Amino acid sequence: MPRPGSHKYDTERARTRKRLEDEGVASDKAADERAKEELRERGMRPAKATERAEGPKGER
Structure with a gap:
């Protein structure tokens, strides 16, 4: 989406x-x-951030 x-x-x-x-x-x-x-109802929402998306320096 x-x-x-x-x-x-x-x-x-x-x-x-x-x-x-x-x-x-x-x-x-x-x-x-x-x-x-309408777009929200159809499921066009922002993806949730995951640990993998943060990368090696994402914890800072």
Whole structure:
């Protein structure tokens, strides 16, 4: 799954937002919030950091 802030996530959020605007969601802000919620429901969440991701100097 793409992480928030990545290009793929932003592209998907923009497509979802456009679809919501076309369906008649009142404002841009409301469409943006609903798009974020939809992506969260679909499982597009940031990956949890693991010990392996920290690397040899990650404990500092």
